[in-house]
Amino acid sequence: VPPKTPPSGEFALIARYFAPLSRGVPGAYDLTDDAAWIRAEPGLDWVVKTDAIVAGVHFLPDDPPDLVARKVLRVNLSDLASKGAIPRFYLLDAVLPKDIDESWIAGFAEGLGADQHEFDVKLIGGDTTSTPGALTLAVTALGQIASGCMLRRGTAQAGDDVYVSGTLGDAALGLLVLRGGLNRLSPAARDALISRYRLPQPRVSLGPALLGLARASMDVSDGLVADLGHICETSGLGAIVVEASVPLSPAAREALREHPALMSAVLTGGDDYEILFTLPPAGREKVAALAHRLNLPLTRIGAMQSGSGVKVMRADGSERALDSPGWQHF
């Protein structure tokens, strides 16, 4: 029989830190029941997604707990957004070292609360358990979308333009900074890159606005080349990316001026959490209007074509050789 601890522990933590995050959801019962119910609404599908993050793999063990919370929530919201869904609820598995500080949990819950407010989502269930290993967090997110309308990866067509939101490469460069690299960058640029690594900005307004406009869509989490590769593979196509058109932040431009070779990291580095989507060239004006309305850059970076694989064309017309298309775990 496992060792016992006082009954104050686990349930007190849930009541104190997590139950308040479920307030106002009729089916969540303050997280005091075994499960929650969510009601179906006619004409809407639920879009479901789960993603886990692990200390030492997806975040640094000494990252502030509120940022870790927001990261695990946001990577899931980013996926829902890229599918065109409006985020509504999430469940959380918090797998925590036995000796964790209550202050860590308090900070973590504070981060969740801040993002619940920002993104209008609520916690409806979860599990809190101990581990002898690395702190691990899994979120399952649920969003709503008009029935049958979920945006997909496998529906691009040859000749589609390829667009991406925001800027690419900041998170990968931010991780380099955190690991002691890019020393000659200005402090402002270093801070900007680090914050993009630590705190993704899921494009929750953009995703639902792409319904009826985009043909294929996904978020960039494994790196541009890898993720565009996923669209290619599932659509049975290839793609070409014009390197000079890849959108870069001022901080990334500064880093690339110092170290031009880092362009590979920008193209393959991952953790961007921008939306990558395709649509026929006839939609260009609509995309421009949408970018204006959302005040968010939507940049045409290439095109889908027959064949397979992603080709990145450099300014001199040559094709960039890439060692590895992106991050994989095994």
Next chain:
Amino acid sequence: VPPKTPPSGEFALIARYFAPLSRGVPGAYDLTDDAAWIRAEPGLDWVVKTDAIVAGVHFLPDDPPDLVARKVLRVNLSDLASKGAIPRFYLLDAVLPKDIDESWIAGFAEGLGADQHEFDVKLIGGDTTSTPGALTLAVTALGQIASGCMLRRGTAQAGDDVYVSGTLGDAALGLLVLRGGLNRLSPAARDALISRYRLPQPRVSLGPALLGLARASMDVSDGLVADLGHICETSGLGAIVVEASVPLSPAAREALREHPALMSAVLTGGDDYEILFTLPPAGREKVAALAHRLNLPLTRIGAMQSGSGVKVMRADGSERALDSPGWQHF
């Protein structure tokens, strides 16, 4: 930028072992997309639940992988069943040590497949990631139920009978056997207890049959006394349990003949995955008929009463003192 491995790894594993588990679900797209959709059906709610298990905490690192798979799935199905829901889908976060054998993953997926067949559920999404720590698995399960009918913990009333399905304590005693205890038990008894620890039997037929019959319901996972305590607390009541009425398997009876003090482990040990439910005494005949129809013991073990807390009454009329009501992680 994180280290790279060949693109064959993660996605090949998903395609080979996990995608087949999603076949036949239109919204799952062979797990090649970022998310899945599930359609709402008018008049039905979705019941959602997540539970994580960790090597060295919830299972032993050398447990057979197919049994580990079935365990993480079944603990979630047990929760859905106790809420009256019919299990339909699940998502899986597989957080695996980097050096894991592919044969482990193959065995794990085989176990999932066997249980999908047995319980008529399908995988619709997940995440596969590496960890420097303990192998961790999180399942989020989705079941369906008539709108507004989810069975709850907090709805027991004073005077309700308290029932439990199956037998209690086998898993806790099985863990003792695995840890080298109970040496004088017969091999058959030892095997029976171990298999109850390793492979819960979620009462998926019982749960939905309790709709309209049970007032409160939950599954016994933290131990009888702790879980009945949860019903008490959320219902604002107390409960009394008649120790002599607690249902025991032949193997547990054999163990208790040798070591009567193990009755505490039976009452508080956890991992039973039986359903604990309450209803007014007027329903006794219906419960008996249900037990007969399902060929599953449903045993009246006590009653809800005003007050608070769970009292266990021994055969001599005294109250059993319990050190700790059940398992907690912190």
